[in-house]
Amino acid sequence: MELDAKITGKKAQSESTNSSEVFASCSFSNLGLHPALCDQLKERLGFDAPTLVQAQAIPVVLSGRHVLVNAATGTGKTVAYLAPIIHMLQSYDERIERADGTFALVLVPTRELCMQVYEILQKLLHRFHWIVPGYIMGGENRGKEKARLRKAQSYAKHSASLIDVPGNPSYNYEIILLVFIWSVTILVATAGRLLDHLKNTSSFVHKNLRWIIFDEADRILELGYGKDIEEILGCLGTGNLKSGSKDISAVNSGVQKQNLLLSATLNDKVNHLANVSLENPVMIGLDDNMSGSRTRNFSFESNGVDIVKESRKTLDTSNEEYKLPTQLVQKYIKVPCGSRLVVLLSVLKHLFETGASQKVVLFFSTCDAVDFHYSLLGEFKWTALQTKTEVSQKFLGCKMLRLHGNMNQEDRKKTFQSFKTDKSALLFSTDVSARGLDFPKVRCIIQYDSPGEATEYVHRVGRTARLGEKGDSLLFLQPTELDYLKDLEKHGVVLTEYPLLKLLSSFPVYNMKQPASRFVSIEMHPLLIALQRALESFVATEPKISKLAKDAFSSWVRAYTAHRGELKQIFMVKKLHLGHVAKSFALKDQPSLVNRSIQKQLKKRKRNDQRNDKQKVKSKKRAIVKS
Numbered sequence: 001m002e003l004d005a006k007i008t009g010k011k012a013q014s015e016s017t018n019s020s021e022v023f024a025s026c027s028f029s030n031l032g033l034h035p036a037l038c039d040q041l042k043e044r045l046g047f048d049a050p051t052l053v054q055a056q057a058i059p060v061v062l063s064g065r066h067v068l069v070n071a072a073t074g075t076g077k078t079v080a081y082l083a084p085i086i087h088m089l090q091s092y093d094e095r096i097e098r099a100d101g102t103f104a105l106v107l108v109p110t111r112e113l114c115m116q117v118y119e120i121l122q123k124l125l126h127r128f129h130w131i132v133p134g135y136i137m138g139g140e141n142r143g144k145e146k147a148r149l150r151k152a153q154s155y156a157k158h159s160a161s162l163i164d165v166p167g168n169p170s171y172n173y174e175i176i177l178l179v180f181i182w183s184v185t186i187l188v189a190t191a192g193r194l195l196d197h198l199k200n201t202s203s204f205v206h207k208n209l210r211w212i213i214f215d216e217a218d219r220i221l222e223l224g225y226g227k228d229i230e231e232i233l234g235c236l237g238t239g240n241l242k243s244g245s246k247d248i249s250a251v252n253s254g255v256q257k258q259n260l261l262l263s264a265t266l267n268d269k270v271n272h273l274a275n276v277s278l279e280n281p282v283m284i285g286l287d288d289n290m291s292g293s294r295t296r297n298f299s300f301e302s303n304g305v306d307i308v309k310e311s312r313k314t315l316d317t318s319n320e321e322y323k324l325p326t327q328l329v330q331k332y333i334k335v336p337c338g339s340r341l342v343v344l345l346s347v348l349k350h351l352f353e354t355g356a357s358q359k360v361v362l363f364f365s366t367c368d369a370v371d372f373h374y375s376l377l378g379e380f381k382w383t384a385l386q387t388k389t390e391v392s393q394k395f396l397g398c399k400m401l402r403l404h405g406n407m408n409q410e411d412r413k414k415t416f417q418s419f420k421t422d423k424s425a426l427l428f429s430t431d432v433s434a435r436g437l438d439f440p441k442v443r444c445i446i447q448y449d450s451p452g453e454a455t456e457y458v459h460r461v462g463r464t465a466r467l468g469e470k471g472d473s474l475l476f477l478q479p480t481e482l483d484y485l486k487d488l489e490k491h492g493v494v495l496t497e498y499p500l501l502k503l504l505s506s507f508p509v510y511n512m513k514q515p516a517s518r519f520v521s522i523e524m525h526p527l528l529i530a531l532q533r534a535l536e537s538f539v540a541t542e543p544k545i546s547k548l549a550k551d552a553f554s555s556w557v558r559a560y561t562a563h564r565g566e567l568k569q570i571f572m573v574k575k576l577h578l579g580h581v582a583k584s585f586a587l588k589d590q591p592s593l594v595n596r597s598i599q600k601q602l603k604k605r606k607r608n609d610q611r612n613d614k615q616k617v618k619s620k621k622r623a624i625v626k627s
């Protein structure tokens with residue numbers, strides 16, 4: 001898809017990057033992987049050759065060193081850690097048995113990523129049936145879990161004695177679940193649920209645990225799981241296991257356990273996690289552009305050591321240049337607050353009507369905003385853009401899906417699976433989709449609500465332009481928020497402006513007296529004015545959508561007040577005109593009830609700020625007195 005090629009008449013940037021910028025010039029077997037595993041990579045996943053990051057990481061992981069990988073989104077980090085671990089597990093002299101417990105633990109920030117990694121594992125382990133994959137995550141539906149567990153029941157019958165049985169008989173199926181989980185060889189888990197189980201049963205067989213992998217390490221920490229991770233590491237202990245042997249007696253033979261940390265972005269919190277979990281790690285991708293933007297001649301004979309950095313004590317991530325796919329076309333669109341909604345609708349209409357099939361992810365800051373926009377666009381009809389027919393049709397005819405953390409697990413799974421296979425669809429989502437998710441052929445990312453931290457910008461746009469494919473991204477900014485572009489520039493992320501007026505003039509508007517190209521101000525554009533009116537009347541007459549609009553309005557303002565640090569100076573609540581914000585939710589007026597709750601929120605925020613300032617002054621005084 002070409003976001004603005006049809007408007008500007010220009011040819012969009014190259015279709016995709018040169019394959020030598022993405023793939024290494026060696027094979028998986030050159031990297032030392034078992035032939036049967038190389039076959040699985042080809043047959044089950046369709047991978048002919050390793051990507052650059054895989055070529056760099058696999059030999060290092062095979063060498064047994066702790067590793068920190070920092071490579072661009074969509075460069076193949078998942079297989080970079082799964083393949084060498086599977087290789088080592090299948091190479092044990094004695095085959096692994098279920099009673100040996102878990103050898104590798106993969107920690108991920110979201111349920112969807114958990115499922116995704118598990119699905120890849122299943123494919124890779126097809127020929128290694130004795131290596132058992134499993135997953136554990138929050139929100140699982142009991143009925144479904146039971147079905148999954150039935151498979152494990154026969155084993156559980158023999159092993160139930162291993163479990164600490166809580167008094168409650170309704171725990172029976174939980175027991176089976178735990179036996180099942182604790183006897184998988186490679187366990188993929190979200191941190192919270194894993195810790196929950198670790199605390200409530202002492203039967204996790206981790207005597208052989210050798211690998212802990214933190215996928216999207218920085219996000220796990222940002223979500224507030226830092227403490228959980230430390231507790232998990234504490235629960236699991238730090239025993240050592242001899243390389244090449246599954247023999248428990250080999251524990252404490254002096255060979256380190258191996259931990260791996262991976263992300264396209266690193267932050268200061270990762271320093272801490274790296275310090276507590278990695279010993280003398282090899283750093284891959286740091287201080288170097290490994291985004292696939294430069295051709296790198298990887299020679300497998302080098303065993304990777306000439307292209308990786310030896311460990312440093314800490315990482316300076318404050319002004320880190322983030323690695324983005326070079327073929328990604330990044331634009332921003334400057335829109336006054338009151339026109340945001342109508343501009344969004346115009347952009348979407350353009351996207352879905354100019355391309356035969358599109359896959360677009362639309363990011364919002366809150367679950368309420370997702371629900372409102374999803375319902376609105378699912379039902380809103382408008383004839384003004386349909387010159388030939390008087391019959392109202394849906395404004396947007398594409399398939400629509402939504403994904404956020406307040407949905408039940410079943411619906412989340414359905415959306416996730418559907419958007420993976422859909423050829424053309426619009427996904428309304430919160431940041432729950434921003435990390436690690438690999439939806440094939442996503443052509444455009446629209447960030448309607450700004451992402452906050454630059455890291456989140458990078459991960460959101462990383463859902464497109466994966467592995468050398470082309471992709472576009474569009475960031476909505478109000479005129480007062482343009483400084484955010486400078487913040488992104490500090491991290492090497494540069495955006496150009498989207499030609500909005502040209503887009504608007506490309507619409508054939510029925511009954512318009514003057515050509516749209518004569519209007520220089522967006523707010524005065526007749527198409528937008530007419531569309532805004534239609535939206536407001538629609539919302540006013542639909543009580544369900546009106547309620548969603550009010551809820552979305554309140555939580556949007558709350559989210560706006562939650563920007564931290566330097567971003568507070570860019571996304572300033574006091575610069576918001578709440579009447580214009582209401583307009584962007586198709587509300588004719590700013591409802592007083594909503595306003596009151598926001599005023600409360602703003603006052604609370606002010607009080608907190610004042611309290612923090614006072615505390616800062618106090619601690620400064622204390623520091624002066626001490627010195």
Ligand SMILES: Nc1ncnc2c1ncn2[C@@H]1O[C@H](COP(=O)(O)OP(=O)(O)OP(=O)(O)O)[C@@H](O)[C@H]1O
Binds near residue numbers: 049071078466
């Ligand atoms: N060697 C390979 N050959 C072909 N395709 C590959 C190869 N390795 C990975 N891929 C594909 O590339 C895509 C991106 O891989 P993956 O999700 O592992 O990237 P990532 O670096 O973990 O991205 P993110 O940072 O967004 O999590 C996936 O669709 C995957 O199937």
